[in-house]
Amino acid sequence: LDGSRVRADLAGLAIGDYTLTATLRRKDTGATILQTTFPISIIDIPAVDRTGHRPLNTLVTEVLAATVKADPAAQAFTFTNPRLGWVFIALNTTRTATGPSATLDGEELLLQDVGSALEAFRELAPGEHRLAIAGNTAEAALVVRAIPEIFNYPPCTNSYVRENGSYGWDFMKEHILPAVTTLNGGSLPGEALTEAKARGLKWLANFNVAPVDDPDGLRERLEKHAGMTDPRYDGCTSDELFFGRTSIDHYTKALWTARNPEARLIYTWIVGKPAIPSLHTDFMAAAMNASRGRGRLLFEAYCHPQPDQAAAEAYLDSMVTETMRRFSAFFPNAAAGTGIIFGNFNQIPIISLEHNPAVDFKVFLDMQVNLIANRPEFQGLATTGYWGTYYGDEEMVRWSFKLMRHYAVEGRKDMLSDQYGFRYNPGFVANPDFAEGLAGWTAEPAAPEAIRAGTIPGFGKSSQGRWGGGAAGDTVCIMARQADRPNRLTQTATGLEVGKAYCLQFVTADRKDLAAKTYNPRHYGIDAELDGADILPDRGFVHVDRRNQGRYEHNTDVAKIALNRIIFRARTPTVTLTFTDARAQAGEELLLNFVQLKPYLE
Incomplete structure (x- = not known):
């Protein structure tokens, strides 16, 4: 017993999966008061040599920066991934008829042409990895960065405002895929699924948890869901839970007992902040320990614009940063199992966070991603991205993933808006919503x-x-x-x-x-x-x-x-x-x- 925590010494157990039974008994009579079981896994966490790692912001760490010589022979490089998670690999050259080509840990690595570089995203185990480049005809810079998982809901789903044009696979390849690792819901028609898998991307189905009134029934529905059974998917997202509802405990029980033999990913959407130690710590533990420790708690950070930038900064501290503080207070190293998912939906008349015409929502969204890329509370954050891409107008969708590229791939700290001359309050039109009558008109x-x-x-x-x-x-x-x-x-x-x-x-x-x-x-x-x-x-x-x-x-x-x-x-x-x-x-x-x-x- 360590203060208010009970610690179990599992030293000596072999690597593998186990069931841990916890029993609470009366000290005087030995009568059982409570008994519960938890699935646990004993894993080998390799020592990671961080020599040469260079943090770029709270989200991104450069783990390799090297020069590839102008030599068609294979050239080998090693790097260490600090955690189970995503890496971004970029070779600053263009493709010719003879190469270059790449292998990662002995397997072919498909490099995508993105501008003047060849790039790839891959989810890797922690520890050392070997990268080989062959067929290179011009000296080129090679970089590998450890990055967060970058999330998009949903792929290949057009806006209800058809005038925005297609958000299909061609649009995604140009505007979204240069800054995304994980897709949720939507569709991947035709060759899109094959190409997404070749790129190493994950695709999660969406699981509607309602009604959350019966743990056993919920567990059965989860186990039978397409995200857990269909080979096209890598798992599912449970949509959605609320810290403010006691029924959250039913989901917790269902998640602890759900059979997941393939360890498919189970991510859990959550609204609000944790407040009740036992109820909410149990829920967070179940959500983050799902999928043999690869579960994610996806916080719905759908932020509302404020009248001016100073008010927006204060609001974001309360809405986003304080939530991360609370997560960390309730669960050790919570950032490693948390996703901060922003709302990029701004499409009047469907559903729009852009409800103040005096504010350029592009800058407000920039402030949100800039926050998690700079504040220490988000160090080691597992996941970020967006819900609502099909509810964003075409400009906002393109901008959204420029932001992800800027912060979560390139590791920048500065506001992207500054490069474009965007301001939080453009100030071109006075009284744009006629809240002050006809003043200014x-x-x-x-x-x-x-x-x-x-x-x-x-x-x-x-x-x-x-x-x-x-x-x-x-x-x-x-x-x-x-x-x-x-x-x-x-x-x-x-x-x-x-x-x-x-x-x-x-x-x-x-x-x-x-x-x-x-x-x-x-x-x-x-x-x-x-x-x-x-x-x-x-x-x-x-x-x-x-x-x-x-x-x-x-x-x-x-x-x-x-x-x-x-x-x-x-x-x-x-x-x-x-x-x-x-x-x-x-x-x-x-x-x-x-x-x-x-x-x-x-």
């Missing part, structure tokens, strides 16, 4: 009160899909179309960079449809005019939400919106935005909000 109403500010409770949440934003999106500008002439609403944006691409987004809807809950989706008659801008028509769109049913119950049986997106190149540092209802029918009362202007990632 110049109104030219066709009649008295034909342009006015208003509030429509629930509009942002129900019709626009602003997730977790409270009343964000409920304030609007109302344009009542007159028979004789249209209304005009104007604001001048300053400080733009000539030649740079920008994205203007805005939401339109019909006030009368909202009041009557009328389903009449259409391209509403509010348009934007931009003076001082060259429109890039192939990148913009108007998406009309025609769904009869939304993602959640509160998104169903509500009036629909149109999301308008205009991509333009600034011709002058000043661009005048004018909204007009010239296309509207007389008597229509149309709504405008979420007027967002931000730099666009080309």
Whole structure:
């Protein structure tokens, strides 16, 4: 007995799998009060020589940096992997007809052409590994880095906003696969599965744990799930558990007793922070010790933007860093079994964390990944990545994995946003959600009160899909179309960079449809005019939400919106935005909000 912990001395046991039985008895009578069993494994952890290892940030360590000579003969290199986990291998050269080729621990290593380098991701055991390069015709730099597992949910699944284009395998190869190791859910059609396996990637099915009311029934469903039986998968993710619900104990019991003879990966999605020592430590132990110690607890770090960068930093400390502190307080070395999974879903009207148009969500997401790459609380973090890629717009998806490449592959510490000139608050449009009435705007109403500010409770949440934003999106500008002439609403944006691409987004809807809950989706008659801008028509769109049913119950049986997106190149540092209802029918009362202007990632 060590304080409040009971320690079992297992010295002398041979390497292998065992069942550990723990019994609590009364000291005076010997009567059994409690008895439980746990599956355990005795493993050999090799000594790792860290000489030459160079930490780049809290996520990435360089374990080899060498020069490959211009020599077609095989050249051998050794490196040590500090833990069971992923490595990134890169050879700074291009492929020719004769090579180069590579082997890792005697087996062929498929190198992918990525820009001017040949690269690979592999999950390796801890200890020493041998890498050989043959057929090299020009001197090249070789690097190997120990990196976290990089997670993406889901692969090859298109956005509900079809105007974003395909998120299929070709898109993934260009924008996602240079910074991902593990795929969850979705699909891998055609040759995608074969190619993913050749790349060494993992694919996990998604297991719906509900209802979590019967440990035995839950265990049986888990054991029969495709992630545990289908040869295409490497395991599954259990979706989802909550620290705030006592039913978490049913899952704990199911996980301890589940049969997993192939040691397939079982990852567990979790919401909230641990608070109850016995209940939550047991759960964390079960989740992280699953799959012979390869289980993961995936924290849903779906962060909501704050009004300014200082407030965002304080929020992220509470939302993300404090969660990691609590994990570590409840479970020793928790980072080694934890995944911090961020939300990259920003797609109005489906589901969007980007509920403040005054904030460039690209920078806010950058702050999140930068946090875990720099704060010591995340040292040795096992996994990071995203949930919700198919709910992100095409720009956000591309940016998301540029961030993973920057921090989790290259090991950078600096903000990627700084390289692009992105700012948390771009500041181009004042009062973009009309929360302050018409302040900052110049109104030219066709009649008295034909342009006015208003509030429509629930509009942002129900019709626009602003997730977790409270009343964000409920304030609007109302344009009542007159028979004789249209209304005009104007604001001048300053400080733009000539030649740079920008994205203007805005939401339109019909006030009368909202009041009557009328389903009449259409391209509403509010348009934007931009003076001082060259429109890039192939990148913009108007998406009309025609769904009869939304993602959640509160998104169903509500009036629909149109999301308008205009991509333009600034011709002058000043661009005048004018909204007009010239296309509207007389008597229509149309709504405008979420007027967002931000730099666009080309």
